[in-house]
Amino acid sequence: MKKLINDPADVVSEALLGFEAAHGDRVRVDHANKVVYRKDAPRPGKVGLVSGGGSGHEPMHGGFVGLGMLDAACAGEVFTSPVPDQMMAATGEVDGGAGVLHIVKNYTGDVMNFEMAAELAADSGTEVVSVVTNDDVAVQDSLYTAGRRGVGVTVLLEKIAGAAAEQGRSLAEVADVARKVNDNGRSMGMALTSCTVPAAGKPTFDLAEDEMELGIGIHGEPGRQRLPLAPAKDVAALLVEPVLSDLPFRSGDAVVAFVNGMGGTPLIELYLMYHEVRQLLDRAGVSVARSLVGSYITSLEMAGCSVTLLKADDDLLRLWDAPVNTPGLRWGV
Amino acid sequence: MTDVESLTRWLRDYASVVHENAGLLTELDAAIGDADHGVNMDRGMTAVVAALEIRFDTPDALLKKAGMTLVSTVGGASGPLYGTFFLRFGTALAGVTSIGTEDLGKALRAGVEGIVARGKAVLGDKTMYDAWAPALEAYDAAAADGTGPAIAAAAEAAAKGRDSTIPLVARKGRASYLGERSAGHQDPGATSTALLLDSAARTLP
Numbered sequence: 001m002k003k004l005i006n007d008p009a010d011v012v013s014e015a016l017l018g019f020e021a022a023h024g025d026r027v028r029v030d031h032a033n034k035v036v037y038r039k040d041a042p043r044p045g046k047v048g049l050v051s052g053g054g055s056g057h058e059p060m061h062g063g064f065v066g067l068g069m070l071d072a073a074c075a076g077e078v079f080t081s082p083v084p085d086q087m088m089a090a091t092g093e094v095d096g097g098a099g100v101l102h103i104v105k106n107y108t109g110d111v112m113n114f115e116m117a118a119e120l121a122a123d124s125g126t127e128v129v130s131v132v133t134n135d136d137v138a139v140q141d142s143l144y145t146a147g148r149r150g151v152g153v154t155v156l157l158e159k160i161a162g163a164a165a166e167q168g169r170s171l172a173e174v175a176d177v178a179r180k181v182n183d184n185g186r187s188m189g190m191a192l193t194s195c196t197v198p199a200a201g202k203p204t205f206d207l208a209e210d211e212m213e214l215g216i217g218i219h220g221e222p223g224r225q226r227l228p229l230a231p232a233k234d235v236a237a238l239l240v241e242p243v244l245s246d247l248p249f250r251s252g253d254a255v256v257a258f259v260n261g262m263g264g265t266p267l268i269e270l271y272l273m274y275h276e277v278r279q280l281l282d283r284a285g286v287s288v289a290r291s292l293v294g295s296y297i298t299s300l301e302m303a304g305c306s307v308t309l310l311k312a313d314d315d316l317l318r319l320w321d322a323p324v325n326t327p328g329l330r331w332g333v
Numbered sequence: 334m335t336d337v338e339s340l341t342r343w344l345r346d347y348a349s350v351v352h353e354n355a356g357l358l359t360e361l362d363a364a365i366g367d368a369d370h371g372v373n374m375d376r377g378m379t380a381v382v383a384a385l386e387i388r389f390d391t392p393d394a395l396l397k398k399a400g401m402t403l404v405s406t407v408g409g410a411s412g413p414l415y416g417t418f419f420l421r422f423g424t425a426l427a428g429v430t431s432i433g434t435e436d437l438g439k440a441l442r443a444g445v446e447g448i449v450a451r452g453k454a455v456l457g458d459k460t461m462y463d464a465w466a467p468a469l470e471a472y473d474a475a476a477a478d479g480t481g482p483a484i485a486a487a488a489e490a491a492a493k494g495r496d497s498t499i500p501l502v503a504r505k506g507r508a509s510y511l512g513e514r515s516a517g518h519q520d521p522g523a524t525s526t527a528l529l530l531d532s533a534a535r536t537l538p
Contacts, residue, residue, distance in 0.1 A: 083412060085405045108506045112414070112451055113412065116417075145512075
């Protein structure tokens with residue numbers, strides 16, 4: 001294992017120290033609870049947005065805390081869900097009187113811990129609504145699995161629901177916007193290499209030099225199939241086609257197109273992939289209203305990418321365009 | 334009769350068993366999950382032992398503290414599942430200081446119902462429930478002989494339940510994403526449950 005770390009046990013807490021030092025203008029960090037807060041939280045009258053999950057997916061979620069996005073992000077150990085104490089602390093802290101939305105990726109641990117936190121928060125008088133993202137089309141049969149995983153759509157949802165909350169919409173309205181994003185978004189990812197969890201010290205899985213894993217999740221959990229390595233245009237088709245056919249997206253639909261890097265893939269390759277994705281969408285008659293290219297929901301140093309498409313109406317696009325000022329996403333300010 | 338003293342013995346014993354078996358649990362988890370079950374359970378039970386420094390007057394206070402500690406320190410899915418087990422187990426014993434065989438059985442069942450409510454698993458999903466379900470049945474069948482024999486029967490049944498997970502295809506948790514590839518591996522959650530009941534058989538009543 002070659003990593004820029006001191007001790008595997010201290011990776012999350014030391015990264016949070018650096019995160020606060022770098023972005024102290026916009027965030028503050030509760031180091032005891034490992035929660036990143038928007039610096040001016042709670043905002044009176046605004047719905048509070050709390051998300052969180054295992055660490056190792058940076059900039060998600062801590063990097064999305066700030067104006068127009070999240071009010072708090074709970075950091076778990078690498079690839080391990082945070083615990084209800086963290087979520088309860090965050091929920092109480094960001095409640096500005098308008099209630100709190102929990103944004104949860106559909107992974108068993110995250111769902112259970114947020115569920116317990118929501119039950120306990122309800123006992124203490126804070127109104128909490130949870131929205132679970134499950135956009136990963138690689139998981140085909142939800143009946144025999146823990147269901148589709150929450151992946152790329154989570155980034156788009158945090159941006160759009162964050163803007164809705166910033167506008168002063170009610171908890172029910174913000175939750176409706178969030179559900180609409182999840183219902184209209186689909187993703188598919190692939191990996192060229194594995195990643196190494198610091199505490200494990202060795203790669204999560206083995207992938208030969210001439211192989212790729214299609215349909216991967218964001219923790220190196222296995223995908224749909226292992227295939228021979230292929231040119232980018234073929235990989236793009238393998239990602240875009242199952243996404244298009246699942247919703248399904250139809251000719252004439254306007255979308256937000258998001259090509260995401262898994263952490264170890266350079267931007268030059270992501271732009272190359274975006275070009276391939278764009279050609280496939282053109283051919284399908286799907287028009288790209290907005291685009292996002294970069295590494296936003298990652299899997300440590302895994303090389304690979306994911307494609308997320310979100311069918312967007314005017315309201316979602318206006319919310320997408322609204323000002324955002326976070327360490328990970330910033331425009332309009 | 335089971336009481337605060339014997340329950341405390343059980344928790345301490347389980348903590349040392351989890352510590353000794355942390356490597357095994359993590360190895361089982363690496364094959365079909367995310368390689369952290371042993372580390373997470375060891376961290377949680379170490380925290381439970383630290384919480385035992387305070388004296389508890391009643392079984393329900395002790396067990397609820399153990400449950401809250403696990404929820405706060407374990408993370409992942411096993412934190413809420415074992416945490417909920419001990420919380421419901423404790424709640425079912427409210428007002429009882431000396432626990433008879435029948436009450437202990439009912440309280441264990443309440444704890445396991447908490448696991449099912451939280452995890453929504455059914456028998457055969459390749460989860461810890463595959464060890465818990467036969468253990469409860471065996472306990473009830475042997476309850477007429479007293480707590481010692483009942484819990485010993487439960488431990489034996491849990492071990493068989495643990496072994497029964499090996500050929501199963503996982504339908505819950507991260508292992509479920511492996512589909513057919515999860516068959517042939519022993520479930521780490523069923524393993525830590527079998528260890529918990531084996532520890533109970535050595536320390537209760």
